[in-house]
Structures are given as C-alpha cells and as structure tokens.
Amino acid sequence: MAKDYYEVLGISKDAGSNEVKKAYRKLAMQYHPDKNSGDEHAEEKFKEVSEAYEVLKDPDKRGRYDQFGNGGLRGGFEGFGGGFGGFEFDLSDALRTFMSEGFGFGDMFGASGQTRSRRTRARGQNLQLNLKLTLEEIAEGITKKIKLRRYIRCETCQGTGLKEGSSPEDCSYCHGAGEIRQASKTIFGQFINVTTCPKCAGEGKLIKDRCTNCSGDGRVMGENTISVNIPAGVSTGNYLTLNGEGHIGARGGSAGSVIVVMEEKEHSQFERHGDDILYDLYLSFSQVALGDNVEVPTLKSKAKLNIAPGTQSGKILRMRGKGIHHLNQYGSGDQLVRVIVWTPTKLSENEKKVFQQLSEQDNINPPTGDKSFFKKVKEALFE
Secondary structure (H helix, E strand, C coil): CCCCHHHHHCCCCCCCHHHHHHHHHHHHHHHCHHHCCCCHHHHHHHHHHHHHHHHHCCHHHHHHHHHHHHHHHCCCCCEECCCECCCCCCHHHHHHHHHHCCCCHHHHHCCCCCCCCCCCCCCCCCEEEEEEECHHHHHHCEEEEEEEEEEEECCCCCCCCECCCCCCEECCCCCCCCEEEEEEEECCEEEEEEEECCCCCCCCEECCCECCCCCCCCEEEEEEEEEEEECCCCCCCCEEEECCCCCCCHHHCCCCCEEEEEEECCCCCEEEECCEEEEEEEECHHHHHHCEEEEEECCCCEEEEEECCCCCCCCEEEECCCCCECCCCCCECCEEEEEEECCCCCCCHHHHHHHHHHHCCHHHCCCCCCCCHHHHHHHHHHC
16 A cells, blocks of 8 residues: 555645655654664665655645545556556665755764765666557556566676676775765854765775676666556556666666656547547438437447437437546546538439439428527537
C-alpha cells in the first residue's frame, strides 16, 4: 500500500507551506544519516520524509497527489515499476533535498560540528523511449516486450572497474573522504561548505589498474528485453517509469529508470474522444427510412445495432460499454455511432423513375414549419 505523505510528515491535509516545511525540517534533523550512523531504519525514514516533502512543497505535485494519490505523480498511472508510477527517491535524492533547503551541518551538530565522510556512486542515466499503441491495445491494456540497449554491469570485474588482483587507492585530493570541506567564519559563526571532490567524483577512491574489459568504468554496453505492462485507458503523453531498468551507474552506481512515453496510433475506422470512440456508419436511404438491424465493427469484434425507422442523417447512436476502459477505474466508455445517409452518385433510368415517384409523395420531403433549423437539428440528434 502506498505511503500517505501527510501521515509521513505528521500533518493535516490542509497544512500550509510553512507547516509542511517545519514538519520536514524537524523529521529530517531527527533521521539524518549523519546523526544515525549505520541505522538502516533511520535512513529509510529520512528518505520517506524527504520524498513526502518533495511532493507536498510543490503546489502542482500536491494538487495531483490530493486528487489522484500516488497515481497523479506518475503521468496518470498507478504504480509504474510494477505498473505505472515509479516516483523513485533514493538516499542521494533525499540528501539533495536536505541541502537544497539550506540545512547545513551546523543545523545538526553546531557551527563546528563534524560529520562522517560520505562516498557516493553516481546513479546511472535514465532511458526514454516512445511506445506506439493501437486503439485496440489501449482499450484493454497489453503487455509489451521491449528490447533495450543500455549499460549493464561488467561481469569481468563484477562492476568494480578494477583489474583482477588490484585494489583502489585513496584519492589524494580529498584523502579518501569523497568530499571537500571549507570552513569560513562570519558574524553569525562558523560555516562549513561541503562539496563533492572533483577528482574522484565523490567516490573517495581512484583506480590505477583498470579492468581491460570495461576500461575501469565497471559497466559495458549490452542488450536485454523487458516486459512493460500497459494498463487500459492510457493516452498520448502518458508515461510509465520503470525503476532500475535504465543505465547502471559506473563502478557500482545504482541503475537509472526507463521512461516509456505512450503514443496513440491513428485508427482507420474509429476516432477517440476521451474514453468514447466515434464511428461513422453509412446507410442507404431505404435503411434509415424503413429501419434495419445492422452489424457494426467495435474494438473487440462486431455487434448488432438497431436502426429505428425514420432515423435522421447525423444522428448519434450510443453503444454503451463498447469504448475504452477507464484508466485505473472500473467501467468503459461508449462507442458512438454517427449515422450518415449515403447518396448514390449514379442512377439507372429505372432508379431515377423510382426516386421521382417517391419525391411526389407527401411524406418524402423535409417538413416545413416555424421551428428553427438549429432546433430541428438538435431534436434529430438527441431525441
């Protein structure tokens, strides 16, 4: 079950932005990994409160979350990574959130406080791809197999980047800390500025003897096939995030995500309107005048449709439940059938006589009266 971000921060749903920030600040200070060294539970709580804060501090994200829950944060889908969703938030994201809010080490330990060094591995890049879907696939949902070309772990060195039998060396620039600290004094006290070491990129180690297969990167380019579960009811522009399926990071870095963007193919027979579909049905004059029971195509197969005597050209008939399944909801849209009377372009002499005889009948011509043209059209379409 998805986490309730309001419960995570211990605030009500009508909490203001200042209250949200205050709750985050308190919990972030409490669970920060540098104050809870080796405590996995504290680290998870730190990530949870940071994730909740990232959503609730942003009016747009908060609005979508309030209306749709976690699905609103995932391109309109629920659970992308086992479905649609994938609002991935790891420890590095949580730490960036913490630092971006201006919370320094002095906030936790005092102006001269010290913290343990943190060595990081850069997360791999995301992959984005467009997936074209037919209206039939969208209507019911489908599982697609997708072949990806991406960075995967080097099996020769097991992702370390090291030549067999060698070991990494401490970075001479940061002395193995992975970060550079600079202290400065102001009228408000001492401030410690911490930046990632530019030489080792925060790893704290340098590789002298590199793996010959991956040139010390710990990863190589490879191919694999993944399964993507597309729920019914998606639209062009909706996207699915598959966590951990993107490029793997260098030398043990976590994998990025695959972002699958949906694109609806144009259909030869149907036109989509939300979860309803529109189909133009061409009928002869005799069919609409006398009535008929005709077979029309649907997204699944074919179905019978009753044409009442006297049906007017342009009238919309509704076939309930024959449209597209609602996204993350029960039920389906309808198939709308627009009746269009087909007019023959070439008539034989005998056919001309038949139509001439019909035209002389009292009930064969359009009625005249005081009703406006638009009112008559409205009655014909929606009676």
